Amino acid sequence: MDKFDTLTGIAAPMPLINIDTDMIIPKQFLKTIKRSGLGVNLFDEMRYDDDGNEIPDFVLNKTQYRDAEILVAGDNFGCGSSREHAPWAIKDFGIRCVIAPSYADIFYNNCFKNGILPIALPQEQVDVIMKDAEKGANARVSIDLDAQTVTTSDGEVFSFEVDAFKKHCLMNGLDDIGLTMEKAASIDSFEAAAAQSRPWV
Amino acid sequence: MSPKTLYDKIWDAHLAHEAEDGTCLLYIDRHLVHEVTSPQAFEGLRMTGRTVRAPDKTIAVPDHNVPTTLDRANAATMTEDSRVQVEALDKNAKDFGIHYYPVSDIRQGIVHIVGPEQGWTLPGMTVVCGDSHTATHGAFGALAHGIGTSEVEHVLATQTLIQQKSKNMKVEITGKLRPGVTAKDITMSVIGVTGTAGGTGYVIEYCGEAIRDLSMEGRMTVCNMAIEGGARAGLIAPDEKTFEYCKGRPHAPKGAQWEAAMEWWKTLYSDDDAAWDKVITIKGEDIAPVVTWGTSPEDVLPITANVPAASDFEGGKVGAAERALEYMGLTSGTPLADIEIDTVFIGSCTNGRIEDLRAAADILKGKKIAVKRAMVVPGSGLVRAQAEEEGLADIFKEAGFEWRLAGCSMCLAMNPDQLQPGERCAATSNRNFEGRQGRGGRTHLMSPAMAAAAAVTGKLTDVRELM
Numbered sequence: 001m002d003k004f005d006t007l008t009g010i011a012a013p014m015p016l017i018n019i020d021t022d023m024i025i026p027k028q029f030l031k032t033i034k035r036s037g038l039g040v041n042l043f044d045e046m047r048y049d050d051d052g053n054e055i056p057d058f059v060l061n062k063t064q065y066r067d068a069e070i071l072v073a074g075d076n077f078g079c080g081s082s083r084e085h086a087p088w089a090i091k092d093f094g095i096r097c098v099i100a101p102s103y104a105d106i107f108y109n110n111c112f113k114n115g116i117l118p119i120a121l122p123q124e125q126v127d128v129i130m131k132d133a134e135k136g137a138n139a140r141v142s143i144d145l146d147a148q149t150v151t152t153s154d155g156e157v158f159s160f161e162v163d164a165f166k167k168h169c170l171m172n173g174l175d176d177i178g179l180t181m182e183k184a185a186s187i188d189s190f191e192a193a194a195a196q197s198r199p200w201v
Numbered sequence: 202m203s204p205k206t207l208y209d210k211i212w213d214a215h216l217a218h219e220a221e222d223g224t225c226l227l228y229i230d231r232h233l234v235h236e237v238t239s240p241q242a243f244e245g246l247r248m249t250g251r252t253v254r255a256p257d258k259t260i261a262v263p264d265h266n267v268p269t270t271l272d273r274a275n276a277a278t279m280t281e282d283s284r285v286q287v288e289a290l291d292k293n294a295k296d297f298g299i300h301y302y303p304v305s306d307i308r309q310g311i312v313h314i315v316g317p318e319q320g321w322t323l324p325g326m327t328v329v330c331g332d333s334h335t336a337t338h339g340a341f342g343a344l345a346h347g348i349g350t351s352e353v354e355h356v357l358a359t360q361t362l363i364q365q366k367s368k369n370m371k372v373e374i375t376g377k378l379r380p381g382v383t384a385k386d387i388t389m390s391v392i393g394v395t396g397t398a399g400g401t402g403y404v405i406e407y408c409g410e411a412i413r414d415l416s417m418e419g420r421m422t423v424c425n426m427a428i429e430g431g432a433r434a435g436l437i438a439p440d441e442k443t444f445e446y447c448k449g450r451p452h453a454p455k456g457a458q459w460e461a462a463m464e465w466w467k468t469l470y471s472d473d474d475a476a477w478d479k480v481i482t483i484k485g486e487d488i489a490p491v492v493t494w495g496t497s498p499e500d501v502l503p504i505t506a507n508v509p510a511a512s513d514f515e516g517g518k519v520g521a522a523e524r525a526l527e528y529m530g531l532t533s534g535t536p537l538a539d540i541e542i543d544t545v546f547i548g549s550c551t552n553g554r555i556e557d558l559r560a561a562a563d564i565l566k567g568k569k570i571a572v573k574r575a576m577v578v579p580g581s582g583l584v585r586a587q588a589e590e591e592g593l594a595d596i597f598k599e600a601g602f603e604w605r606l607a608g609c610s611m612c613l614a615m616n617p618d619q620l621q622p623g624e625r626c627a628a629t630s631n632r633n634f635e636g637r638q639g640r641g642g643r644t645h646l647m648s649p650a651m652a653a654a655a656a657v658t659g660k661l662t663d664v665r666e667l668m
């Protein structure tokens with residue numbers, strides 16, 4: 001998995017609440033058996049018209065946001081289906097960090113497994129970053145995962161919370177299956193005990 | 202011993218490891234797999250030379266992509282990429298030796314309907330699936346999580362899931378439901394109260410007389426939509442109805458093992474003085490038949506209400522409501538019961554079980570549809586067979602419904618069953634997101650009885666007027 005430590009980049013503003021995974025990557029793109037190549041279809045139905053032409057008004061189609069690496073959005077980002085295609089598409093587009101007041105649970109977890117940092121901040125602080133993002137490509141937002149801070153282009157600094165284990169894995173690019181397999185002995189003994197106490201399972 | 206909730210009890214019984222920072226490994230009893238969220242996980246195993254740790258606890262069935270038309274055995278009915286996904290599942294099931302119900306098997310169906318039907322889902326278990334509606338299995342008092350593909354791979358390789366404990370929320374539905382009000386109305390009304398993010402960080406336990414009175418089918422409908430309220434899982438404590446449902450199912454324990462299981466299952470309830478982080482109480486008699494008007498499952502109103510205005514809301518919801526009204530092509534102030542419907546879809550893991558088909562058929566008996574098209578997609582081959590035996594299929598067909606084979610179908614429209622832009626659908630599924638049932642399609646969520654009522658009048662309809 002890719003490491004994440006610091007990032008300074010363009011932030012694309014999407015001031016919408018409840019951005020769901022069907023919006024992020026519509027189901028017609030779930031038929032792949034690969035993880036890559038989904039970036040062109042990120043936000044497909046908002047980004048392209050029926051003939052496949054770009055809708056100029058959509059934020060990621062605007063010149064100044066084409067290289068965005070950060071997405072700033074409203075409450076409950078990533079709600080809906082468990083499809084990991086959503087973070088795959090975000091990552092494939094080049095976005096490494098999302099900033100929003102809150103996230104749906106499964107999406108939030110999925111981000112960490114794919115080298116994406118989802119940052120939750122209070123609404124007022126997201127509003128400030130959103131304003132910053134709306135300034136366009138010159139306004140670079142900086143993220144420091146180790147220090148757990150977001151710095152706006154005007155130098156305003158906000159601190160965010162992140163689970164220590166998730167942070168550790170993301171900063172070091174660790175594969176959590178490998179980490180869990182190191183605990184195989186605990187799983188073995190749990191399984192042996194469960195086979196006695198709940199043999200019907 | 203300190204008092205515990207049902208969630209606490211199941212959690213404690215499955216804790217395989219706890220690190221100092223509180224990160225836990227939860228042992229998984231049942232892993233359900235379908236074709237859309239698993240190919241990359243199996244590919245991951247192959248690339249790293251890992252195997253499936255517990256193939257006997259892993260069950261796979263294709264459902265999301267498969268056509269539901271009667272000619273589906275003909276490979277040409279499937280698009281190339283759908284066929285590749287289903288074939289990948291065929292191969293992965295075989296290569297890794299996991300239980301499998303192929304498309305040709307009468308037991309095939311939506312993964313969340315097949316699991317309980319075959320007795321894979323039992324009280325007190327931990328159940329995961331790469332699908333958010335895994336919450337359905339909570340109806341058995343099983344802790345059931347939806348997971349992403351990386352987690353599918355993690356569970357395949359280790360039979361555990363890395364988790365942090367959620368908070369406990371109690372949702373109590375007191376008293377009796379009024380006639381015409383169903384499990385679907387309960388679960389949608391709860392989301393109307395909590396909002397789609399109200400459950401985030403919680404596991405919800407549904408309780409109260411109105412929940413106890415529900416059948417197992419109804420309880421599955423309630424838990425199914427826990428995820429639409431943002432919760433990590435929904436739970437209902439098992440009782441005699443649960444045990445009765447499980448007894449004799451192909452993979453339920455038998456004989457002495459059944460007795461041993463029952464002994465434990467009977468301890469699976471929240472202790473009287475258990476602590477809750479949040480409690481919501483709703484009176485059963487206050488719940489009306491409801492429909493959604495917008496593009497979020499929280500956009501719920503009684504059928505007797507009018508389309509709201511964006512100005513009725515606050516904060517970020519104002520813009521969201523504006524966008525939803527425009528997308529749905531609705532004018533505020535219009536009575537919901539005046540909204541004309543093009544299509545009716547009865548099915549999905551929310552409402553594709555036998556009781557749902559009975560409720561719809563009850564309304565449709567001797568009537569004809571007044572919409573352009575209507576379809577019933579049973580949740581499994583066995584539900585379909587039972588409905589045929591009970592004569593329900595004939596009622597649907599005579600009314601003008603298409604009688605389909607089992608699958609997810611128009612719930613997410615990954616197969617050819619899709620809405621056209623602007624087409625308006627009364628659906629018994631669980632999501633009304635933009636484009637969910639086809640690009641530009643407009644979805645109103647409701648119960649099977651309400652969907653049947655809409656089918657016969659051609660409009661959103663208060664089912665109580667037809668009862």
Ligand code: SF4
Binds near residue numbers: 334550551630631
């Ligand atoms: S029926 Fe719909 S919600 Fe249920 S598993 Fe299938 S696609 Fe998901």
